[in-house]
Amino acid sequence: MSVNQKLTKDKHGKDVDPSLYRSMIGSLLYLTTSRPDISFSIGVCARYQATPMESHLKPVKRIIRYVHSTAKYGIWYSKDSNSHxxxxxxxxxxxxxxxxxxxxxxxxxxxxxxxxxxxxxxxxxxxxxxxxxxxxxxxxxxxxxxxxxxxxxxxxxxxxxxxxxxxxxxxxxxxxxxxxxxxxxxxx
Incomplete structure (x- = not known):
């Protein structure tokens, strides 16, 4: 999801298969346990599971592309850090x-x-x-x-x-x- 993009209820958009959308969101929600960088974007996309539209599916696909391109990245924990x-x-x-x-x-x-x-x-x-x-x-x-x-x-x-x-x-x-x-x- 891009920074300036705001999702809304799209009443006039093209319908998307709800079961496909829900399965994509479910898989990404599972992934958020180890990927904090996508948790907010997935949470926003998950709000539209009841009636997903094409405008809601595009950011989900973008998140999947992002996850695929950053699969080798991780969070670095320093052992020499203070405990504050x-x-x-x-x-x-x-x-x-x-x-x-x-x-x-x-x-x-x-x-x-x-x-x-x-x-x-x-x-x-x-x-x-x-x-x-x-x-x-x-x-x-x-x-x-x-x-x-x-x-x-x-x-x-x-x-x-x-x-x-x-x-x-x-x-x-x-x-x-x-x-x-x-x-x-x-x-x-």
């Missing part, structure tokens, strides 16, 4: 054209090594981009705390956790939530 846990979060406001729901995501590193990631379509429609950008690092924080506890159970003590966020409004809300009366509608 850090998370990166991001969100896009009204990312889905069909229902205006946002998508938030994050990835987590132990030292320089990627250990897990997530991408989730949010369950409600947000009226504010600040709310969307606030929810993403909050979700990241929750997962980081779980990972910290698990690592400490294994004897790997963690200090202060680091969360990277690219939105100034969300950072300001985290620094001083009392001061921002406009954020009272944000319920986590």
């Amino acid at each position: 846990l850090a998370g990166y979060s991001d969100a896009n406001w009204e990312g889905n054209i069909d229902d205006r729901k946002s998508t938030s995501g994050g990835c987590f590193y132990l030292g320089n090594n990627l250990v897990t990631w997530y991408s989730k379509k949010q369950s409600s429609i947000s009226l504010s981009p600040a709310k969307v950008e606030y929810i993403a690092p909050e979700s990241c924080r929750t997962q980081l705390l779980s990972m910290k506890q698990m690592l400490e159970d294994y004897g790997l003590q963690q200090g202060v956790l680091t969360i990277f966020c690219d939105n100034k409004s969300a950072i300001d809300i985290f620094k001083n939530p009392v001061q921002h009366s406009r954020t009272k509608h944000i319920d986590l």
Whole structure:
């Protein structure tokens, strides 16, 4: 799937065999366990399994070509890395054209090594981009705390956790939530 491509419900497009589309999506979903680079794109394509159109099949074929051309690639894990846990979060406001729901995501590193990631379509429609950008690092924080506890159970003590966020409004809300009366509608 290309970066600027947005899939929508294509009501006037050419129909595609739903069982073929579902089997392609199912195979690619299985592959996402070892290929984090395709998980978001497959998740977007999987939304259209009920009534797939030709416009939905093209990105799936592009993903398959990408997987085939990068089959020899892998994720490199450094054994000389530190054991500091850090998370990166991001969100896009009204990312889905069909229902205006946002998508938030994050990835987590132990030292320089990627250990897990997530991408989730949010369950409600947000009226504010600040709310969307606030929810993403909050979700990241929750997962980081779980990972910290698990690592400490294994004897790997963690200090202060680091969360990277690219939105100034969300950072300001985290620094001083009392001061921002406009954020009272944000319920986590």
